[in-house]
Amino acid sequence: MRHTYARRAGTIAAVLAVAIPLVACGEDGGSEASGSGEPNETEVVTHNEAGGGSDLFTRAIIEIMKDEDIISGNWPVANVPEGDSIGAMAYLVERQGSSDAIAQITPTWLVTPMTVDGEIPTLEDLTPIAELATEPMVVAVRADSPYENLQDFIDAAESDPNLVQVGGSTTATDSLTGTVLKQETGVDWKFLSFEDSGSRITAVLRGDADVMFGSPGDFTEQVRAGDMKVITVFGAEKIPLYEDAVTTDELGITPEVLPEQFRAIVGAPDMPQEAVDFYEQAFQELVESDGWASYAEENGAVTEYRDGEDFEVFLGEQRELYTTLIEQLGL
């Protein structure tokens, strides 16, 4: 009996002996490359699954940078969707001091840690690099909807509390915007959560939802096909993509704070200064390129480049804005 136990134990030990080093090798490969100029292979982290909005944005800018010869290497995208940006931050924190790990961030990276208890990494742990653009939020409805602008919807909701706004989770920018509007106007409507924007769009097409807030790029195809229309743009500026849509300023809807969707780049904690300089240069060249100009136009992004101290100030302002917002909304 003892003999066979020993053999069994041996078998298991053999397995572990083979498997664990094999797994361990994968752990820290690739983070050593450092030095001047372009890192060999920069890994770009996104908090989306492959195919999500931020993932597509990340892949698109890497493509443009390659096409425009701003970078020469292959920059792989790392999808770390766990915990809606918290997993992605933890992933970068593990690469402390690395020159070749950066991430493309959105306001989610500021907001999610505010709503989660416990010891978790935050954006302050990471190295700020540059802001690239903002995407004004737009309001979309089904093509045959009676609403001509956001005010029509709010008026309708005043007499019918069963109207539905469809969007993401409670802390997503679209939901926060809706909550700000409800506080501002004192009108209430229902909020329906879906994990992905595809399901949100079908909810509008099906008639389950009356209105959807989203990025301009979310609706281009449905609008072109005549299935949906974009009726209002948040903020002061009209966007070329949807010329007919009025702005909330024109409608006189001007809450004190409005969440704003921005897209920026940060690096691993304690990234060497020469790497930061390289990335600042590269992303500045990106937003000045023709490839970026046409991408931004097609997707309704507004170029807004900031780096160095400017960017840190901007991040600080955004953090304050969202902290106030989260406190006000009691989230």
Added chain:
Amino acid sequence: MVVGTFVGILPGLAPSGTLAILLPLAVNLEPSTALIMMAGIYYGAKYGGSTTAILLNIPGESASVVTCLDGYELSKQGRAGPALGMAAIASFIAGTVGVVGVTFLAPVVAGFAVRMGPPEYAALMAFAFVLVVMLAGDSLLKGFISMALGLLLSTVGIDLFSGQQRYTFGAIELFGGIEFIALSIGLFAVAEVLVNVEQRLGHQLFTVPSKLRELLPNADDFRRSRVAIAQSSVVGFFIGVIPGAGSTVASFISYTIAKRFSKTPERFGHGAIEGVAAPEAANNSETGGALIPLFTLGIPGSSSTAIMLGALVLFGLNPGPLLFTENPEVVWPIIASMYLGNVALLVLNLPMVPLLAKILLIPYWVLYPGILVISIVGVYSVRSSFFDVWLLAAFGILGYVMKKTDIPAAPLLLAFVLGRIAENAIRQSMVLSNNDPTIFLTRPIAAVFLGMAVLLLLSLGIGNAQGVRREVMEVED
């Protein structure tokens, strides 16, 4: 396509992961060439996923979990060859049915994808949960225990509606829920190895097929499987069209339907060849179905099609309602390539059957550690997480305990997959209806699904009571 097959064989390397890795490479090719390559990998991975499921009880991707149930039993009976062969043939037939569906039904069926809202999902899930009961095996009580465990595990993660954490114990790795591959490989492969090592069964576990005649399915196998393949091709296609349901749900549902309509349901789970044919067929016709919302609405129905959407966008194409009319030069070659791809995969896979079946000749003291190594590497590679390897170990032990106490693992996995979809759909429906449950009856499609669920429940409860009793007695004998 060869890449895809190997990807499928390697557990953990899911089709979506591979597509994501290859995306930057694909962008340098012509759009249609690149998309054909990606479709080929997507396809190949689905063919290959069944191989380790049948031979080693390792589900190579989530959709092959169901294939393990009868496929591995067949392997133990020395019929690995016919099982592998049938998997390839069923995949070929159903894959082709799926492509024919895309070719002729795309615009018609696209409307169906839009009409599936939260109440319809909830009702479909109700139907699926009744089907889970049928997987319960010999004891209903044990089936329910297994299902309850699965539901419990499915609640782990951040709640979509409130943003609150549930049972994550602060572990970031659990925020997105438990990794399905770690759960399924733990419950199946690791548990199987543990049980066998303990039983000292392993001098030579498998009956070694000696004659070539036994390496391919025989006429009897085909006779048994043809209805299952036909049913599953259709079921798989339509489940594919529904965004978010996915191939795991497709394979589970068609397996249980095949069992329900079988004249000899008691053979399922004990090495029924149609128990391999059904899920493999559904898994492959689902591929065709899943492309429909992508091509006609620009809405991906699964993670793999989401990446293909990404590829379309990177090529400057606009996946949306106008894709078919504005870019026919891209869409049609992809569809055409899928017809050829199915033939190529059959030609590629069938001759490999005898070769792959030889894996079973490996002595157990090499094979078992090998299975564990493949399991660990596979689980780790999904998202480079050591945490998942520990989860794998924990679920291996859970699976071992369940095997010892005769609690079936399949209801747990099915409930795990369905639980999250069902919970979100029910809560979304309640938001829509202001907590009025009649929404499930007033929406026609939802009512039809619920009606099917009730009918099935009745047929199980009354009509089949005797059959079930007989089945139980036979097993006890």
